[in-house]
Amino acid sequence: MPHSVSLINTIAAGLGLALVFGFLAAKLRLPALVGYLLAGVIIGPFTPGFVADAGIAAQLAEIGVMLLMFGVGLHFSLDDLLAVRKIALPGALAQIAVATLLGGGLAMWWGWSPGAALVFGLALSVASTVVLLRALESLGILDSFTGRIAIGWLVVEDLAMVLVLVLMPPLAGTLGGHNAQAGPADPLWQTLGLTLLQVGGFVALMLVVGRRVFPWILWQVTRTGSRELFTLCVVAAAVSIAFASAALFGVSFALGAFFAGMVMRESEFSHRAAQESLPLRDAFAVLFFVSVGMLFDPSVLIERPLQVLAVVLVIVLGKSIAACALVLVFRYPLGTALTVSASLAQIGEFSFILAGLGVSLGLLPVEGQSLVLAGALISIATNPLWFSLITPMQKWLHAHSSFARGLESRDDPLAELPMTTEAKYLSRQVVLVGYGRVGRRIAQELDAHDIPYVVAEQNRELVEKLREAGTPAVWGDAADPAVLIQAHIARARVLVVATPDAMNVRQMMETARTLNPTIQTVIRSHNEHEARLLTQETSATVFLGEHELAQAMARDVVQRAVAMAVPA
Numbered sequence: 001m002p003h004s005v006s007l008i009n010t011i012a013a014g015l016g017l018a019l020v021f022g023f024l025a026a027k028l029r030l031p032a033l034v035g036y037l038l039a040g041v042i043i044g045p046f047t048p049g050f051v052a053d054a055g056i057a058a059q060l061a062e063i064g065v066m067l068l069m070f071g072v073g074l075h076f077s078l079d080d081l082l083a084v085r086k087i088a089l090p091g092a093l094a095q096i097a098v099a100t101l102l103g104g105g106l107a108m109w110w111g112w113s114p115g116a117a118l119v120f121g122l123a124l125s126v127a128s129t130v131v132l133l134r135a136l137e138s139l140g141i142l143d144s145f146t147g148r149i150a151i152g153w154l155v156v157e158d159l160a161m162v163l164v165l166v167l168m169p170p171l172a173g174t175l176g177g178h179n180a181q182a183g184p185a186d187p188l189w190q191t192l193g194l195t196l197l198q199v200g201g202f203v204a205l206m207l208v209v210g211r212r213v214f215p216w217i218l219w220q221v222t223r224t225g226s227r228e229l230f231t232l233c234v235v236a237a238a239v240s241i242a243f244a245s246a247a248l249f250g251v252s253f254a255l256g257a258f259f260a261g262m263v264m265r266e267s268e269f270s271h272r273a274a275q276e277s278l279p280l281r282d283a284f285a286v287l288f289f290v291s292v293g294m295l296f297d298p299s300v301l302i303e304r305p306l307q308v309l310a311v312v313l314v315i316v317l318g319k320s321i322a323a324c325a326l327v328l329v330f331r332y333p334l335g336t337a338l339t340v341s342a343s344l345a346q347i348g349e350f351s352f353i354l355a356g357l358g359v360s361l362g363l364l365p366v367e368g369q370s371l372v373l374a375g376a377l378i379s380i381a382t383n384p385l386w387f388s389l390i391t392p393m394q395k396w397l398h399a400h401s402s403f404a405r406g407l408e409s410r411d412d413p414l415a416e417l418p419m420t421t422e423a424k425y426l427s428r429q430v431v432l433v434g435y436g437r438v439g440r441r442i443a444q445e446l447d448a449h450d451i452p453y454v455v456a457e458q459n460r461e462l463v464e465k466l467r468e469a470g471t472p473a474v475w476g477d478a479a480d481p482a483v484l485i486q487a488h489i490a491r492a493r494v495l496v497v498a499t500p501d502a503m504n505v506r507q508m509m510e511t512a513r514t515l516n517p518t519i520q521t522v523i524r525s526h527n528e529h530e531a532r533l534l535t536q537e538t539s540a541t542v543f544l545g546e547h548e549l550a551q552a553m554a555r556d557v558v559q560r561a562v563a564m565a566v567p568a
Helices: 003-027 032-042 054-074 078-083 085-109 114-123 129-139 145-175 188-222 227-249 253-264 270-294 299-303 305-329 334-343 349-360 366-388 390-400 402-409 437-448 460-468 481-486 505-515 528-538 545-565
Strands: 430-433 453-457 473-475 494-497 520-525 541-544
Touching: 003 032, 003 054, 003 270, 032 270, 032 366, 054 129, 054 227, 054 253, 054 270, 078 085, 078 145, 085 114, 085 145, 085 305, 114 145, 114 349, 114 366, 129 145, 129 270, 129 334, 129 366, 145 188, 145 253, 145 334, 145 349, 188 227, 188 253, 227 253, 227 270, 270 366, 299 305, 299 366, 305 334, 305 366, 334 366, 334 390, 349 366, 366 390, 430 437, 437 453, 453 460, 460 473, 473 481, 481 505, 494 505, 505 520, 505 528, 520 528, 528 541, 541 545
Parallel strands: 430 453, 430 494, 453 473, 494 520, 520 541
Antiparallel strands: none
16 A cells, blocks of 8 residues: 555544544543544554554654644743742652652562663653643643643653653663664763753753744744745744754654744744644644554453553552642642642653663563553543542542641741731732733733732742742732732732633632622633633623733724824
8 A cells, every 4th residue: 555545544544533432432521532542442453443554643643742842832931931940840850750669669569670660660750741731721721830830840751751762772781671772882971961962952052042033934924924834834843843853952852842832932923823733733632642542452451450550550649649749848739739740640652652662672571561551541541530630639638638728728938928018018909819921011000000919829939039029929829718818808909810720710709709798800811701701600800812902902093093084
C-alpha cells in the first residue's frame, strides 16, 4: 500500500472512530477522551480487524503535542513561569524522586534489575502535558495561578526528562544494559555539561532573540492582509521551531513548541494566533489519544492484573499524595494542593519514550513497557474523575478533619493583614481578588484616584512584593472565607474579582454577601454564557472582555464621527 494511502487510512479511521466512541462516551457521561483511547485500542495491532499504521499515528500525535504546547505558550508569559519557580522547581524534582523510588521499589520487589527499576520508576514519575492541559481547559483554570503552578511543574518535569533521555545511552552499560554508542563513551560530566549547555543555549536564544524576531515576523505577515498566510505562519512557527530545537539543541518537540509560543506571545496578535491554531490543535490532540490507545495490549490486564493495579496505584495515589504534601509544605492552600495532585495523577508521552528507550538499551524488560502503557491508559482515562472529586473532597475534609481545617487556618504572616495596617484600608475599602494583568491595571486606576484597596492573591511571592511596596495584601484563595475575612470584606465598599478562575466566583460572592449584604460586586468573565449565568445567580456587575472592547471601540468611533460632522 502506498505511504499516502496508509496516511489517509490512519487519519480517517482514527478521527472517525474517535468521533463515534467519543460521542458514546459523552452520552454515558464519561470523558470524551475515554472514547478516543478506546478507538485507538480498536485500530491497534493487538485487536482483530483493521490495523492502522502506528508509526504514522505517533507522528501525527507528535504534531498535536507541538501545536498544543505552542498554544499554551501563547497564554503563558515568562513572568508567569518565574512567578511559580519557587514551588515548581523544588516540587517537581522532589516529586520525581518520590515517584521514582516508589516505582523502582515495586520493580525491585518483582525481581527486576536495578537498571530496570530505575527506568521503570522514572517512566512512572512524569505526567502528560497534553492530558493536563485538556483538564485545565475544561475546568476553566488554565490561566489561574493554580493552573500556572501545574504547568510550571510539568515544564520542570519535561526539562528533567530531557536530561534523563540524553544520559540513558551512555549510562546503559553501567546500569546493566548495552551501551548504544559505537565508539568510546564520553565522560559523564562532559555529557551532562554539554546537555545543560544545549538546553541553556536554547532557552537563552528563544528569550533574547526570539522575543524580538518572532513578533516582528508575525507583524510582517499580518501586513499582507492574507488570513491564509497568517495561519500558515502560526503553524509553521509551532512545528518548525519545535523541530529545530530538537535537532539543534536536543530538547523535546513539546518543550521547543512551548517556548516558541511563549516568545510569540510578545506580539499583539498572539490572541489571534491562538484562535487560528485552535481547530488544528483539537484535531491533532484527538489523534494523540488515539495513538496512545494503539500502543495498548489488552492482554496485559488478564496476564498481569495485580501488577497493573500496583502500577496504577503508584501513578494515581503515590504521585498524587507526594505532590499534595509538597504543595502543602510550601504553605499553599488545600485546594491548590488537591488540584496539582490531580494534575499529576497520570503519565503520558515522556513515559512512552523512556520505556521504549529502556527496552532498546536492554535495561527494561518488554513486560515493563506493557505495564507502563497499561498504567498510562488507565490513569489518563480516570484523570477527569480525580478532578471532579476535588471540590467534594475539599468540603469533606473541612467538615471531618481538624487537620485539614488547621491547614487552612495555620499561622502565616502573609495570611492576615499586619497590625500596622492603616485604618483607611480596613473600612470602606475595595477588596481586589487577583493581581494579574487585569488586577494590576485596576489597582493602578484605584491608586490614581486615591481609593484604598486590599489585594487578595494566591501567589505568595507577589504578596510579599506588594507588602514591600506598601500595598496591603492577603495571601490565600479568596474562595476560602478566612481570606476575605482577613481582607475585611465585612466593612468593604466593593469586591472586585479580577482573577480568571471562574470556578470559585460563586463561593466568593456567597461569603461576601453573607458578611456584607450591601457590598457591591464586580466580576471578570471570559464568555457570554458564563457572564449571563453569573449575572443571574449573583446579581453582580459582570464585565465580558469582548463586550467591553466593542463598547470602548464604539465610543471612540462615535466621538470621531461626531467631531468630524461638526463644522470647523
